Amino acid sequence: MRNEIMKEEQFLSILKSEIAPAVGCTEPVAIAYAAAKARTLLEDRPDRTSVIVSRNILKNAMGVGIPGTDEVGLEMAAAMGVIGGNSDKVLEVLEGITPDEVEEAKAYARSCVSVSLKDTPQKLYIEVRLEKADDSAVVVIEGGHTNITKIQHGSHILYEQKGCREIQRSAPDKDGLTIENIYEFISNVDIQKLDFLDECVRMNWTIAQEGLFGEYGLGVGKSIYPPEKTELTAADLAGYTAALAAAAADARMSGSTLPVMTVCGSGNQGITATLPVIGAALVLGTDHERMYRALALSCLVTIHVKQFIGKLSPLCGCGMGSSIGACCAFVYLQGGALEQIRYAVNNMTASVSGIICDGAKSGCALKVASVISSACQCAALALKDHSAGSMDGIVSSDVESTIRNLGVLGSRGMADTDQVILDMMICK
Incomplete structure (x- = not known):
């Protein structure tokens, strides 16, 4: 029992350490x-x-x-x-x-x-x-x-020193995270222990509405799902979830003063890991408890994947991290279990791996919309027990090997990519 309590507290500590507000x-x-x-x-x-x-x-x-x-x-x-x-x-x-x-x-x-x-x-x-x-x-x-x-x-x-005493927090050990133990944690944790996600829901929902009803950036979110449309049906799942996340990115990337709740040090990753889950819960009529478990799943999968890719990478953190978390949450919200969540990770890796990060800018909303649309497609496949496998490029039959491969792709595989991208950006 003691080990179970320690394990649960470690998951909660990881979540709380990697989720923080930013303007x-x-x-x-x-x-x-x-x-x-x-x-x-x-x-x-x-x-x-x-x-x-x-x-x-x-x-x-x-x-x-x-x-x-x-x-x-x-x-x-x-x-x-x-x-x-x-x-x-x-x-x-x-x-x-x-x-x-x-x-x-x-x-x-x-x-x-x-x-x-x-x-x-x-x-x-x-x-x-x-x-x-x-x-x-x-x-x-x-x-x-x-x-x-x-x-x-x-x-x-x-x-x-390694960290200023005013802000330094002891970083919890994330090395033991796996898709399996993340699923076990979110399935069994006392739901009241996830109440700290309330502020995340409120904060990110607010900036999504700002992006939908305001004039920001390319207006990607409102172009996907018009804000005046109020009735949601199951057919709206892909469009509405992509629109919410893209609208928040529209506002955040174009000067909004509203705060967002970040994940792994990134506001767009926080947006992409949380808003599609909230939107899917609304479309599907999911109860509060299951939505919060799905949010914890999405954020923890994002943290797990980003641990291999790194905080800053040639790969898009929304495409390679938080959209995978969102896809897993889509599966969970629609009744999928651990095996289907594993399929979701492999499907997303087969679908969106290799999307580059060419800097933060208003166009990030386009990438956010694209990867959430892919997440809906990959979740639908996973729920039918269809999964990319070891014959599909960098995908492995073992989901943890797939995640490690993403990390290798973003480090060794794209070692010169950042310099090439930066040269292009500066020389335009």
Whole structure:
């Protein structure tokens, strides 16, 4: 019994550690967070701000909207952090920025902020340097969007360690996750222990409605499922679930100030792992308990897959991670069991593996819509006991081997892809 309790608490700890709120895309927001943190060390506004980042951060931050503005880019993200950011709010650092501060940040970004590339093998590296004639501050983030590894004021190093004590949380061990034990956990956990997902449902549903009824980006969500249509039928499953997720991505990628609940450090992954599940539950008339178990399943499968792919990758995290989680949840919501969930993972791998990440931008909503449509198709096949197998490319008859193969594809198999993508983006 003790082992079962420990095991259950470990799953809950993993969920709680990988689900967190953020305002805006997490890469530029992490830059704003570092800038705001450094700004607290200086009495006056810095004359110069230098942002030095890894190529994955540059790729993901250069084309995405900054919350509360019509601007994009790393310069504006850093300027917003310096001018009006609140580092105490971590990934919600830009919440509450005023219109006057936005205008100040625009001017500051044009004249006082520079961006350069760090020659590092690390995928997630952010260094922000603030300078005045007689003062300076440096903050470095590595490995995770909030993992501060260095804080320096002038020549005095205040912190230099693996994680800043203010924000560091002991990371639960995820190595033991499997599709089988995830399924066992979500099937048996006391449903009240999943009540913490309430805020995730509320937050992500709100931004989906903002995207459906507002004017954001390409308007992918509302083009798939018109918001004025109110009656849902079983035939709406694919369209409605894709529309909800895409609409939230429309809003988030195009400057909405509404927060989202992230999964594995990504708002779009959080959107893709949760909103299709909520939408499917509405279409299918699922009760509260089964929907929350399905949400836990989707998020844990996403976390499991992303553990192999990595937080930042040449592969699209929504396509290779959270859409697989959503597909498993679709199967579960429609009465599927463990074997059909295994089929769902293999079907999705056969369907969408290889979708690249070419940076965060409004077009991400198109990819979100595509992979959720595929998730509906793959779930339908799995429920009929149809599964891609060992003759289907990188798919293995063992689902855990399939997931490991995705990780190898995203690391060794696409080692040069990020550089090629970034070169194309910069040289346009």
